[in-house]
Amino acid sequence: MSTNHDTKDIQQHIKVYMIVFATLAALTVATVAASYLDLSRGEAIFLALTIASVKGSLVASYFMHLISEKALITWILMLTAVFFFILMFIPMTSFIDQSRLG
């Protein structure tokens, strides 16, 4: 159970949480600000999704402790990610087909 060492650890964690929190808030403001910039469609999408991905990884890595999670869980999530991207993008090929049809 909670040893002295644990307590130290947790206090260390709490510091990290605060830093992550600040970063997330800053990135939120940044992404909103960026949306008012005069960017092309593609650039805007790229920027917004990049920021969202960074935010998402921060939440997953630190709040959800994925960064120090057991290998088994990482594997399951990687498998899920593969299927997620397949689901996301392969149906899109239907549009390539439709553009062929004109």
Add this chain to the structure above:
Amino acid sequence: MSSYTHHDEPFYRKYIWSTDHKIIGLQYGFTALFFLLVGFTLMMIMRWQLAYPESPVPLVGSIFGEDGILLPEIYNSLGAMHGTIMIFLGIVPLAVGAFGNYIVPLQIGAPDMAFPKLNAASYWSYLVGGIVMMSSFFTAEGAARSGWTSYPPLAVIEVGQTLWLIGMIFLITSSLLGSINFITTIVQLRAPGLSWMRLPFFVWAQLVTAFLLLLAFPPLESAAVLQLMDRVAGTSFFLPSGLVVSGEILDVSGGGSPLLWQHLFWFLAHPEVYVLILPAMGIVSEVIANNTRKPLWGYKSLVFAVVFLGFMSFIVWAHHMFITGMGTAMSDFFQTTTMIISIPSIIILSAFFISLWGASIRFNTPMLFALAFLPMFGIGGLTGLPLGLAAADIYLHDTYYVIGHFHYVVAPGTIFGLFAGIYYWYPKITGRKMSETMGKLHFWPSLIFMNGVFMPMFIQGLAGVSRRLWDGGLEYAHASGVLHWNEFMSISAWLLGLAQIPFIFNIFYSLKFGEKVGKNPWDSTTLEWTAPSPPLPHVNFEKIPEVHREAYEYSVPGRKRDFTPQTVPKKG
């Protein structure tokens, strides 16, 4: 079944609101068998209309209106519900819910599933889904009538679909809860010493199945939500602009796509077909190993093949959509993956065949069903190959060839596998064996009539007869040469129904009068046979077993007995 009453629980706690995986397994089993019978009954009614178009259905005709004729819209309802019931309410709950629940914890030496309450919730969610589905028959609109595939826009504009969607959401939730439970149980609760490569193949099959359910079902859940929105909130997820239905412009915003549904649906529904087959393969492997008195041949390659099969099953789905206007890139991709996925199936089947060589085969009822599974699945699987080649599928798509293909895999395939399992594990559940005589009386007619129903479908399919035709093709010239088969198939189907009577009778008869047997009547090696029959409520084993060896140590040279249970310690 009730002789062991270790905990003094009231009746309803023990049999109704139970959290014991064995009771839940039985609840699943009986509910699913009931639904199988319902689904089959629907089909026996439909087969009347197919054999004798527009003549009053005997016995039950009065339900369908005064003259007793099955109207086209009712035919479509029964067809859609036959498919839905068989797959989602019959086979999956029986193969996963019942067999998985009852056998997996026993085979891995666990006292229960990892989350017993979740397990009960999963069953009840299934039951609610089933009741919602069934109740749709009794509403004014009637049941869903757009096929089990529920393609929009038809499914959005047809009546009866709403309850189908709501039912599906319950069924999907049930499967998700179940699959989380299975994976956690198999990963976490394996008995000491039971390493991955010592697992019985059945457990591997269930593990892969659980992953398929876990990751493939949610997209269909989201698709069901979207279709529900289309129906009740007037959205246009699946409706393009400018539709004219019955002369009226459809009053929706438009902008959606019917193909989106097909992608989301088949993203589930292809993995789903392996959900139907893998548990049956698992059962067959157990029965074969036991009754050949030999280890399964090539256990490692079996495990590898089934994992690979599971993975690949996520990337073949669009082979159901070849004819929807697909270009070369996509069709080439999906044809290739479809051909690739046939290889692990061949590996698995080959390993089963080769296991027979050098065996000492006992032809008891479970073994007969397991053996029949092999060529029947073979026919079904092999006829999948021309369907997987897009060029051949141009002609064969949506014909009875497809119906024949998949019924061979699910009916004389999966159902036979499940029958084998019921006969095989019955003694574990009840402490008594099922009657062999009645078992054989069940097996032989079933085998013959199954082929009687489904073999002519290939002939009709080759002739180009479409599926889902109310009159079985009477309208069409190209069907005229093969139309006479309809009567033959229907009679086979009804006889197939009769052939189930010895089975149903046997289940109840053997409960009281079956031959009493000990813990391990089949001289088997796996863990479930070291538990008492029936296993102790809630805890299964008198003491958590320890595993010392691989799953199938049969006929090891130099040993006294021809089987060595996994719990026997290695000497020295």
Add this chain to the structure above:
Amino acid sequence: MDIPYTVEERSDTGLFNAKLGIWLFLASEVMLFGGLFSAYIFLRFGAPDGAFHEWGQELNIPLATLNTLILISSSVTMVMSWASLKLQDIKKYKLYMGLTLLCALGFLVIKYLEYTAKFDHHIFPSTNTFFAIYFTLTGLHGLHIIGGMIVLFYLWIPGRKMWLSNSEQFTNRVEIVGLYWHFVDLVWIFLFPILYLL
């Protein structure tokens, strides 16, 4: 015989049961939202050029930004409530859990304001495919929030007595629910730009 590894970790996997269970559940959630995101992309491509962007202009970005910040805060308070338990500080736990619930409530109130504003302008899911997917995605996300709140509330007050009998299991439960809560936050982090900003 109790079910093993409900509290302690299994040595070869390093996990207790519920930890694995929740991650599996989250994996299925990823696929659930995957289906919806897939629909989003499909519809976006299917719509006339730039239409999604245009339709999205109707939405209230400042309110949604505020909501994003609220949800992020709730994630922090959530993880803090777990950390408090780790530090054996049940008082702080109560405080942070309460704050988490408050944030969740705030999020829902703002969502409610946004929805009613849309309805007042006669914008409904049936208006066009953008609003169809907007209402579906945010609605489903909202349901996740409500579901999470019920469990959080349970752990906040009625379920807390477990702290006295089995503090380790209680801490685990809070961790598990926390994982779910962060996931709901994570989904929003993606919903926010794709619905409001792009």
Add this chain to the structure above:
Amino acid sequence: MLEFLKHYGLPIHLSTAGPGIDEIIVLTHWLMLFLFVGWGAFFIISLVKFRASKNPKADHEGVKSHLSSVLEVAVAVIEIVLLIGFAFPIWASRVNDVPTAAEDGAVHIRVIAQQFAWNIHYPGADGIFGETKVDLVDEEENPIGLDRSSVGGSDDFYTINQMHIPVNRKIRVDLSTKDVIHSFKLPELRVGQDAIPGMIIPVHFEATMTSEEYLQKMADTPRKGKGLEIVCAQLCGLGHYRMRGYLTIDTEADYKSWLDSEAQYLEEYEDDEW
């Protein structure tokens, strides 16, 4: 094998796409037969040879060779050949080599499916399709919503469930649907294509035999006297089973005179109107 499959249902084909498609069906069935018979024989022999009454003691190891892996590799190779040699090219020509009226002299027709009929839309003598608009649709007067005043629209004509095509000419059908998904299928021509709402999908084929010749061939079969049909192969509602159209493959001359008579009919009809 082809004879065998024909005996068991497969109709003769009468299009240029037929041989390719039949060939791949036949080759695949050879593969299936080979696997089934091979494993079947092994299966039966094992069952007889190793029954417990004859072979009371099982051999722990059983088969030691890994010949089956060779078999599996062989199947994989055959499948690759089927894919690359047959399936891919056939598909590519099916979806890519869409002929046009201008370049290939193809006959260009539109087919608009609806519950439960096929509207066949011909461009008329000018070869230009008039515009169709949903708000003009009137199930009685104008089922496809044709705008007579649009460019090329005045001489267009359409039939319901009657499709005429000339033999030995490339045919291009632009397939669409007014309501739900249907599937346009000409079994004897080995043509099949879903009609998806919101999409216009080109289908092309070339008939190698006129309806008349076909009927002569069918004289002694159960099909005698029954002409060619358009099948709806996708569930589209309660009338799905009777959503049948008729296909007539004419000689070039007959086709011309049919076109003329339709044009004539159109004129008379128009005269009535005014």
